[in-house]
Amino acid sequence: MGLTKYIYYNLLGWKIEGGFDRSIKKSVLIIAPHTSNMDFLLSVMARRVLKLQINFVGKKELFNPLWGWYFKWMGGAALNRNKSENKVQAIANVFSRHQEFRLAIAPEGTRKKVSTWKTGYYYIALTANVPIISVRFDYQNKVMGISEPFYPTGDIKVDELKLKTFYKGIKGKVPAWS
Numbered sequence: 001m002g003l004t005k006y007i008y009y010n011l012l013g014w015k016i017e018g019g020f021d022r023s024i025k026k027s028v029l030i031i032a033p034h035t036s037n038m039d040f041l042l043s044v045m046a047r048r049v050l051k052l053q054i055n056f057v058g059k060k061e062l063f064n065p066l067w068g069w070y071f072k073w074m075g076g077a078a079l080n081r082n083k084s085e086n087k088v089q090a091i092a093n094v095f096s097r098h099q100e101f102r103l104a105i106a107p108e109g110t111r112k113k114v115s116t117w118k119t120g121y122y123y124i125a126l127t128a129n130v131p132i133i134s135v136r137f138d139y140q141n142k143v144m145g146i147s148e149p150f151y152p153t154g155d156i157k158v159d160e161l162k163l164k165t166f167y168k169g170i171k172g173k174v175p176a177w178s
Contacts, residue, residue: 004048014042018146020052020133025100027149028125030053030163031135032117034106035172039137043104046075046144054102077101080151088120092127104135113177117164119156126152134166139173 008014027053030038047054062071063078077094081087095101103124107117125132131149138145139169152159 008045014142026130028104028132029104029135030107030121031170034108035174035177038173054104060143072120088123091124095128136170138170140171
């Protein structure tokens, strides 16, 4: 057993339910509820445990000569955040430049409690023609859950209701924000 697996399973006491269909090389992973920076650490560890490439996008300034290698190694892709550029289309274009790209994103857009999710994740998946895979961190039971792939239909209201059922009753690290 590798060190990361040992820490994740034995020291931290987490387990994983569900799995990724490895034939699906491109997808949008929505991680919720996002209530703590610990979500990022658990995600990085789970990625190593699962031996799966999981990516993120970051402002192009992060990918400078000093730190750029690290963010690329962590699965990052640079994004030009120019105000005139359509962000959804820009991120969808990132998918077309990679043979394998699984974009992890928090639909809440923050670690605080929100009444509605931001819609970017949905339109990115729709525009890039990739499925959405829901991932949840249930801190109460120490279980990371992974859903089956969901292909958006274009009806965001109906689709989001279906997606949110995967998170029903799940509490994040800060339960009041879940």
